[in-house]
Amino acid sequence: MIRFDQVTKRYASGHEAVHDLSFELAAGEMAFITGHSGAGKSTMLKLIGLIERPTRGHVTVNGQNLHGLRRGRIPELRRGIGMVFQDHRLLMDRSVYDNVALPLIIAGQSREEIARRVRAALDKVGLLERERAEPVTLSTGEQQRVGIARAIVAKPSVLIADEPTGNLDPQLSAEIMQLFADFQQVGTTVLVASHDLPLVKRMGKRVLVLNQGRLLDDWRPGGG
Numbered sequence: 649m650i651r652f653d654q655v656t657k658r659y660a661s662g663h664e665a666v667h668d669l670s671f672e673l674a675a676g677e678m679a680f681i682t683g684h685s686g687a688g689k690s691t692m693l694k695l696i697g698l699i700e701r702p703t704r705g706h707v708t709v710n711g712q713n714l715h716g717l718r719r720g721r722i723p724e725l726r727r728g729i730g731m732v733f734q735d736h737r738l739l740m741d742r743s744v745y746d747n748v749a750l751p752l753i754i755a756g757q758s759r760e761e762i763a764r765r766v767r768a769a770l771d772k773v774g775l776l777e778r779e780r781a782e783p784v785t786l787s788t789g790e791q792q793r794v795g796i797a798r799a800i801v802a803k804p805s806v807l808i809a810d811e812p813t814g815n816l817d818p819q820l821s822a823e824i825m826q827l828f829a830d831f832q833q834v835g836t837t838v839l840v841a842s843h844d845l846p847l848v849k850r851m852g853k854r855v856l857v858l859n860q861g862r863l864l865d866d867w868r869p870g871g872g
C-alpha cells in the first residue's frame with residue numbers, strides 16, 4: 649500500500665512540485681498518475697522510493713511511515729519497491745541476465761536462488777530466450793521489458809513506474825501497460841506515471857490527475 653497524508657515537496661530552488669497531496673492506494677490496487685509536464689508526477693514517485701523526502705506531510709509505504717526512517721533502513725525499504733524508469737537505466741556492457749540479477753546480487757542471494765528468480769522474471773516479461781544478449785542488441789520495447797524484469801525480480805510488493813512507455817509506439821505501449829496490470833493480478837500494488845491519457849483510459853484502472861502539484865481528480869473505474 650501507498651499513502652500520502654498532506655504531502656508537500658518544495659525543492660531547494662523554492663519550487664513547490666507537490667502541494668498538500670493526500671491519497672491512498674490499497675495493497676494490490678493499481679493506479680495511474682497523469683497530468684501536464686511538470687505537474688509533479690516524477691516527484692510523487694521519488695517520494696515513494698525515498699529518492700526525495702517531503703517538506704511537509706507523511707508518506708507511508710507498506711504500513712511503514714517513511715518520515716524519520718533511518719538511513720540504514722532505506723535499502724530494506726527499497727527492496728520492497730520495484731522501480732521502472734523511462735530510460736530503463738540498463739548496464740549496456742552486461743548481459744540481460746546480469747542486469748536483471750543485479751538487485752539480487754546486491755541483496756546477497758545465493759547463485760541458485762538468483763538463477764531461479766532471474767529466469768522466472770525474464771519468463772514473465774517474455775524474454776527468457778534472450779538472457780545472454782546484450783541490451784544494445786534488443787529493441788527499445790525489449791530493453792524496457794528487461795528494466796521491468798529487474799524491477800520485479802526481488803518480488804516487490806509495490807511497483808512504481810515513471811513514463812515506462814515514453815519512447816514506445818502505441819502497440820508496444822499497450823503491451824507494457826498490460827504487463828503492469830498482470831503484476832497487479834498477482835497482488836502487487838502498482839502506480840504508473842504516464843502522459844498517455846488515451847492509453848491510461850483504455851486500461852480501465854484508477855487515475856490520479858495532477859495539476860501543478862495538486863490532486864485535481866481521482867477517477868475510479870465504475871464511477872466508484
Ligand SMILES: Nc1ncnc2c1ncn2[C@@H]1O[C@H](COP(=O)(O)OP(=O)(O)OP(=O)(O)O)[C@@H](O)[C@H]1O
Pocket residue numbers: 659660661663664665683684685686687688689690691692
Ligand atoms: N530537483 C529539482 N529541483 C528543483 N525543481 C525540481 C526538481 N525536480 C523537479 N523540479 C520541478 O518540480 C516540478 C515537478 O517536476 P516533476 O518532474 O515531478 O513533474 P512531472 O509531472 O513528472 O513532469 P514530466 O512529465 O515533465 O516528467 C517541475 O516544475 C520541475 O521543474
